[in-house]
Amino acid sequence: MVIDVASVDTGNARWDKHLRSTDFFDATTNCHITFIATDVSAGNDGRLHFNGELTIAGQSHPFSCEATISDGDETGITLTAPVEIDRSQWGIHWKRIGMTNIQTGGDVKARFSRV
Numbered sequence: 001m002v003i004d005v006a007s008v009d010t011g012n013a014r015w016d017k018h019l020r021s022t023d024f025f026d027a028t029t030n031c032h033i034t035f036i037a038t039d040v041s042a043g044n045d046g047r048l049h050f051n052g053e054l055t056i057a058g059q060s061h062p063f064s065c066e067a068t069i070s071d072g073d074e075t076g077i078t079l080t081a082p083v084e085i086d087r088s089q090w091g092i093h094w095k096r097i098g099m100t101n102i103q104t105g106g107d108v109k110a111r112f113s114r115v
Helices: 013-019
Strands: 002-004 032-042 048-056 059-073 076-086 103-113
Touching (some): 048 076, 059 103
16 A cells, blocks of 8 residues: 555644654655555454555554455445554654654555456
């Protein structure tokens, strides 16, 4: 899966611009976030379990997540995965004075279409 860093949208244009700066993703040099799945399995809970390698800001590390099918039809499926990462593992250490949490979370929603 490839995510264009320019498509990251927090709903706050000022924050989005800062995320694209060298403090975070350095979008000029690293314009994509990638996840390459090396193992996928279906759990008894209806979730898909992924193991693979996540690359952010030019650094790659092993990563695991779980996704649910949030939409599906004959044209493809949409997966939604809540993710939480320790961004310092990817060399992203910027934090505002008073910020204590280096853990970052969010939802990734990806549409896979049949061709």
